[in-house]
Amino acid sequence: MIHTTGLAATHMECRNLQDSLKVLTELLAFEKLAEKPGEAMLKHPNTHWKLVVHEAGLEAPAKPMHNHWGVRVVSPEEVDRAYAYLLAHKEEYKLGAIGKPTWSHGSYSCYFVEPGTNGWEIECYEAFNRKQATADKFGAVKTAHWERLLPEEKFPGRGYVPQGFTHGTLVSTDLEVSKKFYKDVLGLDVHRFSDHVIYIKHPSAKTFVVCAIRQNAPVFSANFRNTLSVASTNEVKAAYRTFAESGTELGVRELFPLREDGSSASFCFRDPGTNCWEIAAGT
Structure with missing residues (x-):
């Protein structure tokens, strides 16, 4: 989790x-x-x-x-x-x-x-x-x-x-x-x-x-997403590793690249319904 x-x-x-x-x-x-x-x-x-x-x-x-x-x-x-x-x-x-x-x-x-x-x-x-x-x-x-x-x-x-x-x-x-x-x-x-x-x-x-x-719902760009915060950039990176290694089994439909900028880090992914989410810290 x-x-x-x-x-x-x-x-x-x-x-x-x-x-x-x-x-x-x-x-x-x-x-x-x-x-x-x-x-x-x-x-x-x-x-x-x-x-x-x-x-x-x-x-x-x-x-x-x-x-x-x-x-x-x-x-x-x-x-x-x-x-x-x-x-x-x-x-x-x-x-x-x-x-x-x-x-x-x-x-x-x-x-x-x-x-x-x-x-x-x-x-x-x-x-x-x-x-x-x-x-x-x-x-x-x-x-x-x-x-x-x-x-x-x-x-x-x-x-x-x-x-x-x-x-x-x-x-x-x-x-x-x-x-x-x-x-x-x-x-x-x-x-x-x-x-x-x-x-x-x-x-x-x-x-x-x-x-x-909703069956056959359109898939929109990552401009449509919800952002979940975590406590630190290290937790962002840990979540990213989990999704990179086991995302398919967990239900992740697509994993976007990890982004790091100084004291912040984030990445986007799509859930089983193709909705886009973001995990972020320091933003």
Whole structure:
């Protein structure tokens, strides 16, 4: 088992960096931590998980909505107001499809597509969490991901306040195989939501990844990946040796080269469902 210290970041590919940053910061309450040509790192003020956005140009492939990320608001009324705000500002933000709010998997949600063709969900689990026994299910990932509410004055004039960056998504061709890999190889918590969906999370946080059965799903570049942190560069190298020697038996579909840069080290790999991951330290 790889002894990871956290789910540190998720990576998204876009077509035009500035167009996507405008949506992420002005519609979803992300704050920019750093930017360099073709790449930016963002963070929601209430969430430890970082979002790294990579610009790939107009040739970047369109993404299906089942590959999406999500932020959470407190009330269903906020979801309705978010939907109205997105519709009213669709041209300004160069948005794609905007779905009318619906109930699904215990959430009242609005889905929309940002200019880089990536799907985003604005979700609310207020009804799901009314009973404590229900709220505690699935590693409590549907309860609040924040210790204190982000005040409206920090995100004024929209009628809704994203309180946390809660989840991303992955695909699987065999949930039992994926479950075993995430639990036994990566040391993650895995919770079965339904016959075709599992939730994955690191034991240290509520941030989660929805992994759903998708046959013949497209395989995207390493610009789409989740980063797991480990305690040191030596542990990165040890994990790399393990995957190089026994990766096929463990379920690793592809192993990318080890990268070292001064005090940091990392490498990427693909899991049994061809999703890309990164093991990193010092980055």
